[in-house]
Amino acid sequence: MSNSEEKPTVKPRKRFVGRAKKSTVTTNVGEAIEEGAVGFAKAPRGRTGRMANQVPDEILQDPLLNKAIEQIPSNYNFEIHKTVWRVRKAGAKRVALQLPEGLMMFACLISDILETFCNAETLIMGDVTYGACCIDDYTARALGCDFLVHYGHSCLVPVDITTIETLYVFVDIGIDTQHFIATVKKNFEKGKRLCLVGTIQFAAALQAAKVPLEENFSVFVPQSKPLSPGEILGCTSPKLVDTDVIVCIGDGRFHLESILIHNPDIPAFQYNPYAKTFTRERYDHQEMHSLRKHAISTSRAAKKYGLILGTLGRQGKPQILEYLEQLIKEQGKDSVSVLLSEISPGKLEQFEDVDAWIQIACPRLSIDWGYAFPKPLLTPYEASVVLGKSEWQDIYPMDFYANDSLGPWTPNHGRGIVPPNIGTTFSSSVLNKLYLVEISESVTGRSIRYGVYNSCLYYKNATDTAQSCTSKAPAYSFDTSQFAIVCGADSSNSSMVSTYSSVVSSTTFATLFKLIVLIMPAVILAFVSFCCTLLLRKGRRNNVIPLIGTFTSLLSFLVGAAGLALVIVTFWKGLDILETRIEGLSHQWGPSIYMVGIGIGCILGTFICFMISLFTRTTSKRDTFNLMDYSSTTTKGNDNTKRESDNNYGQAISDTTTPQHYPSYHYQPDTYQQPAAYNNYSHQVYNTYDAYAQSPHAYDAYAQSPHAHDAYQQQTYQGGYQHDPKQPHHHYG
Numbered sequence: 001m002s003n004s005e006e007k008p009t010v011k012p013r014k015r016f017v018g019r020a021k022k023s024t025v026t027t028n029v030g031e032a033i034e035e036g037a038v039g040f041a042k043a044p045r046g047r048t049g050r051m052a053n054q055v056p057d058e059i060l061q062d063p064l065l066n067k068a069i070e071q072i073p074s075n076y077n078f079e080i081h082k083t084v085w086r087v088r089k090a091g092a093k094r095v096a097l098q099l100p101e102g103l104m105m106f107a108c109l110i111s112d113i114l115e116t117f118c119n120a121e122t123l124i125m126g127d128v129t130y131g132a133c134c135i136d137d138y139t140a141r142a143l144g145c146d147f148l149v150h151y152g153h154s155c156l157v158p159v160d161i162t163t164i165e166t167l168y169v170f171v172d173i174g175i176d177t178q179h180f181i182a183t184v185k186k187n188f189e190k191g192k193r194l195c196l197v198g199t200i201q202f203a204a205a206l207q208a209a210k211v212p213l214e215e216n217f218s219v220f221v222p223q224s225k226p227l228s229p230g231e232i233l234g235c236t237s238p239k240l241v242d243t244d245v246i247v248c249i250g251d252g253r254f255h256l257e258s259i260l261i262h263n264p265d266i267p268a269f270q271y272n273p274y275a276k277t278f279t280r281e282r283y284d285h286q287e288m289h290s291l292r293k294h295a296i297s298t299s300r301a302a303k304k305y306g307l308i309l310g311t312l313g314r315q316g317k318p319q320i321l322e323y324l325e326q327l328i329k330e331q332g333k334d335s336v337s338v339l340l341s342e343i344s345p346g347k348l349e350q351f352e353d354v355d356a357w358i359q360i361a362c363p364r365l366s367i368d369w370g371y372a373f374p375k376p377l378l379t380p381y382e383a384s385v386v387l388g389k390s391e392w393q394d395i396y397p398m399d400f401y402a403n404d405s406l407g408p409w410t411p412n413h414g415r416g417i418v419p420p421n422i423g424t425t426f427s428s429s430v431l432n433k434l435y436l437v438e439i440s441e442s443v444t445g446r447s448i449r450y451g452v453y454n455s456c457l458y459y460k461n462a463t464d465t466a467q468s469c470t471s472k473a474p475a476y477s478f479d480t481s482q483f484a485i486v487c488g489a490d491s492s493n494s495s496m497v498s499t500y501s502s503v504v505s506s507t508t509f510a511t512l513f514k515l516i517v518l519i520m521p522a523v524i525l526a527f528v529s530f531c532c533t534l535l536l537r538k539g540r541r542n543n544v545i546p547l548i549g550t551f552t553s554l555l556s557f558l559v560g561a562a563g564l565a566l567v568i569v570t571f572w573k574g575l576d577i578l579e580t581r582i583e584g585l586s587h588q589w590g591p592s593i594y595m596v597g598i599g600i601g602c603i604l605g606t607f608i609c610f611m612i613s614l615f616t617r618t619t620s621k622r623d624t625f626n627l628m629d630y631s632s633t634t635t636k637g638n639d640n641t642k643r644e645s646d647n648n649y650g651q652a653i654s655d656t657t658t659p660q661h662y663p664s665y666h667y668q669p670d671t672y673q674q675p676a677a678y679n680n681y682s683h684q685v686y687n688t689y690d691a692y693a694q695s696p697h698a699y700d701a702y703a704q705s706p707h708a709h710d711a712y713q714q715q716t717y718q719g720g721y722q723h724d725p726k727q728p729h730h731h732y733g
Contacts, residue, residue: 055085068113072106075174080113083149086167087118092147096140098125100152103171120147127312127341130362131233132156133401134313137163154200154228156401157314173201175249175273180205181212183271183278184247193218195240195266197232197259198249202273205249206230225403226412235363235400237262248281249273254364256281261288261367262398288367289396295366295376299386302355302376304334306348310361312341317411320360320380324409327387345373358383363400380409 059065059081069080087095095114099107104126111122123145125136132153140148141163148166159166188194194217196206206221207230213219222238223229232238232248237259240246246268248256253270260268260283268281299305305328309316321337328335336354340347343359356376359365363379370377381397384390390407399405405413 055081059085062117065113065117068116071109076103076106077170077172077174078106078110078151079169080110083114083167083169084117087114087120087147090147090165092118092120092165094121094123094143094145095147095149096123096125096143096145098129098136098140098148098150100129100131103152129153129313133315133362135162135166136313137166138314140164152201154231156226156233170200170203172204173273175202175205176276177205177208179276180249180271180273181209183276184209184213185216187269187278188217188245190216191218193220193242193244195243195246196221196249197230197237197246199255200228200231202249203228203230205273224399226401232256232259233401234258235398236402237398238402239263239395239399240266245269247271251275253281257283258364258398261285261396264395285396291371292367292382292396293392295370295378296382296386296392299356299376299378299383302333304336304353304355305383306351306354306357307335307337308343308348308357308359308361309337309339310341310343310359311339312361315361317360320409320411324358324360324380324383324387327384327389331387343377348377349374356386363398367396381406384409 065080065084072078072080095118097107097111097114107124111124114120114122123140123143125139127136127139128134129136129152133156135148135150135153135157137148137157146164148162148164149169150166151169152171153168154170155168159168184194194213196210196213196219198206210219210221220243221230222240224232224236224238227233227236232255234254235258237255240259240263243263243266246259246263246266248259248268248270250256250270251272251274256268256270260281264283264285269278270281271278305324307321307324309318309321316339325335325337336351338351340361343361343365348354348357354375356378357373358378358380360380363381366377366379366382378386381390384407385392390409393406397406400410401412402410403412407413
């Protein structure tokens with residue numbers, strides 16, 4: 001019975017030291033901590049950080065504020081001074097407080113302090129907060145808050161992209177570092193290579209213990225960016241090499257299991273700072289891999305996928321959702337998107353037509369609880385394996401938020417990593433890295449600064465808004481701070497690239513050169529065929545020119561079509577490579593697209609020329625009649641003039657012994673001064689005489705004998721007369 005009475009007195013004291021001693025009256029703050037406590041009062045207070053050094057003395061030395069802070073356990077550093085200063089500086093009127101479950105007991109106390117010393121209304125967000133990914137600035141803004149304080153997690157979501165001004169408070173927890181150091185020294189031999197990790201609350205303790213431990217061991221504090229040195233998350237941990245032992249500071253297994261999964265061959269130990277225990281930790285890798293492989297194999301036969309976008313804070317990543325939607329579409333399968341804050345088997349069971357689920361929230365939900373769901377519940381990594389974009393890894397990757405993650409199914413893939421040779425290629429590793437590119441225009445001589453972010457090139461418009469850049473030249477230049485603001489990038493994580501050639505890929509230039517070589521022959525041949533068509537219309541009787549025009553047009557059409565086909569193939573293959581390797585240079589395709597447009601227009605033009613050439617090669621019916629009439633035996637017998645056939649109109653020139661004759665399209669200098677009929681095929685002549693047989697008394701345009709006169713006046717005849725016409729002696733009815 002006595003043992004049962006001792007347990008409840010010991011358990012509450014393990015996690016929250018000092019809670020039962022609030023009423024203790026003492027002048028020494030350190031004496032308020034029990035002998036068995038693991039926290040120290042003064043150590044964490046001394047770690048103020050860079051921002052705290054800027055806090056005005058009037059806040060640091062405020063006696064009333066300091067007295068209120070004493071109500072909080074001294075080994076928990078909630079950075080109240082800095083919070084008060086930041087809220088006052090921002091002029092916030094409504095402050096949202098977001099705390100994880102383990103710190104929610106301090107929410108009301110912190111709320112009272114801020115309302116008293118900041119003259120602002122506070123709002124405690126009671127929704128569950130599992131980790132740094134659950135920061136809920138969207139809800140805070142919707143509730144009318146203009147400032148958010150997020151406790152207990154690191155800056156996984158940068159403050160420059162949150163919708164309202166945000167302050168992260170890590171809540172450093174002071175531990176008995178001397179006990180931790182002594183425990184490690186007692187359990188490992190000298191010379192061992194130790195890796196120290198923990199949650200963000202113990203980051204300061206890790207750094208404090210590193211130096212003393214280096215006397216006996218080779219100590220390494222890893223970092224998986226963007227996390228802090230030594231920090232691990234349940235879904236993100238570093239991949240270790242040259243390490244003998246992992247030592248983790250914490251009191252739970254959720255974060256520890258992440259580094260266990262990612263490093264299955266390295267023994268791991270956990271130091272519990274509350275219970276002061278040091279335990280060997282293990283993980284059943286075989287069972288986990290077996291369950292996940294079964295889920296993957298079952299999902300391969302799925303015809304319809306359900307995509308779950310987590311709405312708890314910022315868990316869900318829309319860019320990953322779009323990526324998976326595209327992969328599923330390429331496989332010829334269907335998908336449906338569902339937004340959920342809490343994912344449970346009962347909720348998903350209601351979607352009977354979904355064969356497999358892919359959740360974009362927390363990877364550990366699938367790893368730890370996937371077996372409990374009626375249908376496969378995949379992570380984005382596992383979905384990429386099912387859809388053929390990744391291979392199954394023997395070591396399960398725990399890199400969901402890591403910059404150097406395995407693939408684009410993670411939110412920070414390639415973020416902040418500069419490629420080894422930026423002058424050759426822009427690889428996908430420049431995602432989320434900010435570059436400013438100086439480009440000097442050869443025509444105007446002005447220097448324009450482009451911005452490259454998330455592998456996309458942007459230019460600045462008149463409203464300081466980043467616009468996606470294709471081939472258009474920007475009118476304004478970016479500077480680092482402006483581009484960081486419009487793109488939500490960290491201005492400190494930026495680089496300057498001074499020359500245009502430093503970022504333009506040689507592969508891009510080679511592709512452009514190929515395009516020009518393919519398109520230019522079609523352009524030249526189209527121009528030649530156009531000229532030949534003009535000559536063709538001018539000289540219809542010459543059969544050589546239509547033949548040349550037809551041949552040239554056909555050749556141009558074939559070459560242009562082949563060029564366009566090759567361009568399409570080149571673009572298709574080029575985009576397949578460049579979308580993943582040189583995405584930052586997407587603007588270079590602008591000139592290429594224009595070249596393709598020219599090629600298409602050229603091909604259309606050559607096709608039109610080809611059709612015109614076909615029609616112009618065949619002479620019309622009226623041309624055939626005129627030639628037959630002109631070469632008839634009767635007409636030749638009655639014609640005393642010398643003819644020349646310089647054109648298709650059969651212009652007749654009289655003999656030099658006779659008075660000068662004029663062609664039919666000139667005025668004749670005779671008594672009547674009337675113009676002759678211009679048309680070869682005068683309606684009167686054509687309709688009146690065509691039906692009758694040719695006789696010596698029937699005159700056509702080329703019969704100019706003075707002994708034969710027609711009943712009609714001379715202006716109706718095309719050749720003209722050298723004598724005045726006489727009255728007709730007969731008439732054709």
